[in-house]
Amino acid sequence: MEVPLELSFRNFESDPAVESEIRDYVAKLEEFYDRITACTVIVEAPHQRHRQGNLYQVRIRLAVPRTEIVVDRATGDDRAHEDLHVAIRDAFKSARRQLQDYVRKLRGDVKSHDEPxxxxxxxxxxxxxxxxxxxxxxxxxxxxxxxxxxxxxxxxxxxxxxxxxxxxxxxxxxxxxxxxxx
CATH class of the missing domain: 2.40.50.140 (Nucleic acid-binding proteins)
Known part of the structure; x- marks a missing residue:
């Protein structure tokens, strides 16, 4: 990447293990597509609840030639995202799918249908x-x-x-x- 990874945590303390996990996911995206120019990841625990766990949100912005890929995992009440690792995994899966779609379009691999x-x-x-x-x-x-x-x-x-x-x-x-x- 031309610009180092920007990583921030909101409403909770960062954890070196979580930071390492995110860096590993970013490295895998770079292995798949080496022309990512910048990456911003924001991990947020928006609701401080007393009886239930926090629902984590993970936002990812990948800068690639001619466009940006944005993942905003504002998941509403998806209880699986009370687990920070699940929220991170799901966000990076979505980023990878969008990156794969982008690469297919660049290569001309996307089928164009005259009629659905x-x-x-x-x-x-x-x-x-x-x-x-x-x-x-x-x-x-x-x-x-x-x-x-x-x-x-x-x-x-x-x-x-x-x-x-x-x-x-x-x-x-x-x-x-x-x-x-x-």
Whole structure:
């Protein structure tokens, strides 16, 4: 990186082990893409609660040629983020996915679709917030609740017709921007 890592902690004391963990995650991003010019990480414990743990927020800003990649893990009430290490891991996973998408676009690996694909929802995992779409040619495409555009996840049902954009994820094809038709 051209600019050293900027790391700050808000509303709690920094810990050398946590700082080391964050530096390791940043190093892994740099191994994947060596043209990151700057990185800022802010770790915050925004709510000082007495009965329950803090919900940590992790914000990451990566400066790369021609753009910035921003991760703002303001997670609301995601209880998993009472664990600082889980909040950090999730934020860096998101940063890596966005960096992978950026690199694919640079290389021209991103497919451009004239029309979105269509399919039908065949399976849902309500507890984990994801499901699968079957395409007209019989393929199964993963989608996450965050990909839904037109309806909240709790209103999605098996059998619904959908229109979606397909991309390649870490574990195969996945749908982004899923529109349900009923």
């Amino acid at each position: 694909s269509t399919g039908r929802i065949i399976r849902l995992n309500a507890d984990e917030g994801y499901g699968f779409i079957e395409t007209a040619d019989g393929r199964e495409i993963y989608f996450h609740a965050n990909s839904l555009v037109s309806v909240p996840f709790d209103r999605v049902e098996v059998g619904m017709l959908v229109r979606f954009e397909e991309q390649t994820g870490d574990e195969g094809p996945q749908a982004s921007t899923v529109h349900c038709h009923g």
